[in-house]
Amino acid sequence: MEEAIRKPRPITNAEFGMWVGLASFGMLFATLFLSYGLARLRAPVWPPIGVESLPKLLPTLATLILLASSWTLHKALEAYSKGLKKLFLSFWNWTVFLGFTFLAIQAFSWKQVNAFGEQFNSNLYGNIFYAMTGLHALHILGGIIVLLVVSMKIKNMNFLSREHGKASKQAPRLGAMYWHFMDFIWVLMYLLLVWF
Amino acid sequence: MTTDTLNPSHTSLHKDAHGHDHHHEPLEPGIFEDQHIHPDPTNFWLKWVFSFDHKVIAKQFLFFGLFWGVIGAFMSVLIRWTQAYPGVPFPVLGKILYPYTDGVVPADAYTALFTMHGTIMIFFAITPILIGTLGNLLIPLQIGARDMIFPWLNMLSFWLSALGGVVMFISLFVPFGPSAAGWTMYPTLSHAQWLPGSGTNLWLISIFFMGFSSITGAVNYITTVIRLRAPGMGFFDMPLTVWGLWLTAILNALFLPVLAAGLILLFLDRTFGTNFFMAAAISQSGTQGDPILYQHLFWIFGHPEVYILILPGWGLVSDLLSFFSRKPAFGAKLTALSMTCITLLSMIVYGHHMFTTGLSPLLTTGFATLTLLISIPSGIFFLNWLATIWKGNLQLNTPMWFSLGVVFTFSLGGLTGLHLAAASSNALLHNTYFVVGHFHLTMAVAALLSSYAGVYFWFPKMFGKMMDETLGKLHFWFTFIPVVLIFCGMFVLGYSGMHRRIYNPYEYSYLKPLLPLSKVLMVLVFTVFFGQLFFFINLFKSLKNGKTAGPNPWNVGTLEWTVPSPPPHHNFDVIPTVYNGPHVYGHPDVKDKDWLGQSEYREGISAPVKG
Numbered sequence: 001m002e003e004a005i006r007k008p009r010p011i012t013n014a015e016f017g018m019w020v021g022l023a024s025f026g027m028l029f030a031t032l033f034l035s036y037g038l039a040r041l042r043a044p045v046w047p048p049i050g051v052e053s054l055p056k057l058l059p060t061l062a063t064l065i066l067l068a069s070s071w072t073l074h075k076a077l078e079a080y081s082k083g084l085k086k087l088f089l090s091f092w093n094w095t096v097f098l099g100f101t102f103l104a105i106q107a108f109s110w111k112q113v114n115a116f117g118e119q120f121n122s123n124l125y126g127n128i129f130y131a132m133t134g135l136h137a138l139h140i141l142g143g144i145i146v147l148l149v150v151s152m153k154i155k156n157m158n159f160l161s162r163e164h165g166k167a168s169k170q171a172p173r174l175g176a177m178y179w180h181f182m183d184f185i186w187v188l189m190y191l192l193l194v195w196f
Numbered sequence: 197m198t199t200d201t202l203n204p205s206h207t208s209l210h211k212d213a214h215g216h217d218h219h220h221e222p223l224e225p226g227i228f229e230d231q232h233i234h235p236d237p238t239n240f241w242l243k244w245v246f247s248f249d250h251k252v253i254a255k256q257f258l259f260f261g262l263f264w265g266v267i268g269a270f271m272s273v274l275i276r277w278t279q280a281y282p283g284v285p286f287p288v289l290g291k292i293l294y295p296y297t298d299g300v301v302p303a304d305a306y307t308a309l310f311t312m313h314g315t316i317m318i319f320f321a322i323t324p325i326l327i328g329t330l331g332n333l334l335i336p337l338q339i340g341a342r343d344m345i346f347p348w349l350n351m352l353s354f355w356l357s358a359l360g361g362v363v364m365f366i367s368l369f370v371p372f373g374p375s376a377a378g379w380t381m382y383p384t385l386s387h388a389q390w391l392p393g394s395g396t397n398l399w400l401i402s403i404f405f406m407g408f409s410s411i412t413g414a415v416n417y418i419t420t421v422i423r424l425r426a427p428g429m430g431f432f433d434m435p436l437t438v439w440g441l442w443l444t445a446i447l448n449a450l451f452l453p454v455l456a457a458g459l460i461l462l463f464l465d466r467t468f469g470t471n472f473f474m475a476a477a478i479s480q481s482g483t484q485g486d487p488i489l490y491q492h493l494f495w496i497f498g499h500p501e502v503y504i505l506i507l508p509g510w511g512l513v514s515d516l517l518s519f520f521s522r523k524p525a526f527g528a529k530l531t532a533l534s535m536t537c538i539t540l541l542s543m544i545v546y547g548h549h550m551f552t553t554g555l556s557p558l559l560t561t562g563f564a565t566l567t568l569l570i571s572i573p574s575g576i577f578f579l580n581w582l583a584t585i586w587k588g589n590l591q592l593n594t595p596m597w598f599s600l601g602v603v604f605t606f607s608l609g610g611l612t613g614l615h616l617a618a619a620s621s622n623a624l625l626h627n628t629y630f631v632v633g634h635f636h637l638t639m640a641v642a643a644l645l646s647s648y649a650g651v652y653f654w655f656p657k658m659f660g661k662m663m664d665e666t667l668g669k670l671h672f673w674f675t676f677i678p679v680v681l682i683f684c685g686m687f688v689l690g691y692s693g694m695h696r697r698i699y700n701p702y703e704y705s706y707l708k709p710l711l712p713l714s715k716v717l718m719v720l721v722f723t724v725f726f727g728q729l730f731f732f733i734n735l736f737k738s739l740k741n742g743k744t745a746g747p748n749p750w751n752v753g754t755l756e757w758t759v760p761s762p763p764p765h766h767n768f769d770v771i772p773t774v775y776n777g778p779h780v781y782g783h784p785d786v787k788d789k790d791w792l793g794q795s796e797y798r799e800g801i802s803a804p805v806k807g
Contacts, residue, residue: 013345017419024411024453031457031493035472038489121469124485131464131472 440511521588
């Protein structure tokens with residue numbers, strides 16, 4: 001009976017640790033969301049009078065790109081578990097590419113908001129927008145570095161050999177957990193900042 | 197039956213806390229899979245500096261914490277001197293420290309002093325010693341693991357602390373001095389406009405690193421406790437020390453990121469001119485920041501933080517009281533559950549730090565009620581402590597004295613907490629010395645005494661030598677009595693209405709009669725400060741030529757005492773199987789001794805063999 005309801009693959013130690021770490025990252029962003037919510041509660045009008053609201057097109061595009069990157073990452077992991085190294089690497093590198101694209105779009109939307117006259121330190125609206133998206137972008141940049149390191153590791157790895165340490169075997173899955181999580185955070189941030 | 201034959205192969209069954217049987221297959225990176233025996237590092241750098249070994253990292257944290265502890269304690273001496281003799285040069289060292297004022301502690305330096313005293317004691321002394329040292333040393337040893345689950349992360353944790361320490365040390369010597377906004381760093385006081393200079397920026401960076409270090413440590417502790425417990429060890433078979441450290445780690449992992457977010461926003465305010473926390477920078481309606489927002493963020497972290505500091509102490513005192521009463525810990529399961537309950541409650545009571553900020557009456561009532569609720573689980577484990585020592589066969593050695601000291605100081609601190617939890621009396625006592633007395637007794641002195649209890653108790657395991665008992669007891673009495681008197685004195689000061697952060701309170705005529713009391717407190721502080729010499733002499737003397745300790749000098753049953761002192765690099769030659777709880781003392785059916793090890797199997801006493 002126990003056997004029947006057991007998950008097919010028990011969670012590994014490293015994945016467990018990653019979940020705890022993600023809870024920490026989650027609390028960091030939850031705090032930012034809380035601060036944003038309190039600022040909204042205090043403000044009589046939002047965006048404040050005389051302040052342009054955020055552009056819709058670029059952030060939406062960024063969201064789609066990031067969702068696509070999660071899909072390619074998912075496909076990469078599927079290939080990984082089937083032992084298809086080439087397919088894995090190509091999907092994985094697509095994810096990295098989409099990650100860079102996301103950052104580029106973010107840079108464009110910062111530029112666009114800046115062109116509206118909304119500087120980083122001009123008022124709370126700008127403060128919140130730049131600080132939240134900026135902090136998220138830093139985490140995406142960290143994610144890209146992780147993905148690149150993993151892809152370099154995997155390149156030299158013999159998929160059929162059992163000799164490889166378990167840690168490096170799990171690296172793609174751990175990187176993917178982090179990436180999906182930051183993706184999720186972005187979707188929340190996009191909905192809250194742009195549409196509410 | 198030897199433990200060897202019972203040692204689970206990868207296919208053995210293991211009962212977890214819910215009583216389910218889990219099957220561990222080979223080749224899956226399962227629970228016991230990862231615990232290889234690694235060869236001892238031979239290189240000096242790998243062995244002592246960039247070490248992955250939890251026991252070495254524990255020692256690194258110990259000396260790091262002691263170094264900062266001395267600095268923080270010296271600051272408290274300067275603070276009390278200024279309070280007792282305002283305008284009088286500090287003897288001997290004053291001329292070196294403050295040459296421009298002829299040895300008198302100036303007002304701005306005084307503000308920096310109490311800021312740094314709080315910061316250093318909390319983040320650089322208690323956290324490294326209680327969580328860094330004892331957590332690292334004990335979690336793997338007491339749950340029967342070869343090391344922490346992520347040794348690399350563990351090393352990172354220490355070196356992030358070290359980095360934070362270097363940054364904070366530099367901040368003590370920058371122009372305009374270290375940060376002086378109080379350890380809470382409230383804006384607008386901490387804004388660049390009021391505190392120019394790099395001191396506060398360095399403070400923010402340093403605490404960010406310390407927080408990062410604690411989070412990496414916490415991820416490690418949480419995962420290690422859940423995944424690496426020896427076969428047979430359910431959650432309630434863990435020593436309460438591990439319970440305390442584990443709950444602390446959970447709070448660390450969840451709430452330090454909240455502080456980190458607050459610090460990042462404050463840093464942006466200071467350096468990039470944003471105004472998250474600055475109400476003054478109003479240019480358009482709805483665009484001003486809110487200094488109270490920072491207080492929310494700070495205390496969402498800050499209240500769990502005080503439990504972060506004291507939970508390890510509660511846990512280890514609960515264990516030591518049982519060990520040295522030679523009695524089972526009374527209601528050990530309930531103690532663990534009430535500590536868990538407090539951990540959960542601590543997440544939702546932070547508002548009691550902000551009763552005077554104009555919180556809505558509904559929130560005030562809610563936070564006051566929740567805070568008072570904490571006294572129920574606190575009462576439970578406190579009574580458990582008393583019931584544990586009741587009619588026990590007390591072994592009054594140094595660790596036991598320190599544990600009893602914790603029981604006493606914590607009761608004083610806990611009872612005065614009620615006055616502060618009730619919003620109506622809080623309104624009068626807020627920001628007075630009454631608060632200072634309360635939080636020192638609960639989370640500072642209790643944490644200090646339990647750190648000492650822990651160091652005296654586990655010193656033989658760490659270094660293989662016993663500490664000197666006579667010096668230890670002298671150290672206890674020279675610490676305990678003055679410390680209790682100091683903070684009881686502070687209750688009097690606070691009740692008389694003395695604000696906690698005034699440079700010279702006696703400029704107010706109604707506070708003038710308190711000057712003699714301040715002088716008494718100053719003498720007591722000097723006594724405590726020099727009383728610590730007993731500890732340091734003892735430490736270095738015992739390190740050099742202490743009596744050699746056997747594997748189990750205290751006759752205690754937890755797993756760390758089954759291995760040699762100091763333990764080998766891989767801790768356990770064979771991962772032990774656990775049959776007994778951590779507190780089997782004076783069991784009527786054990787005839788040959790008054791204790792039973794957790795991995796000792798006795799027919800009819802131990803839990804049935806699992807798996």
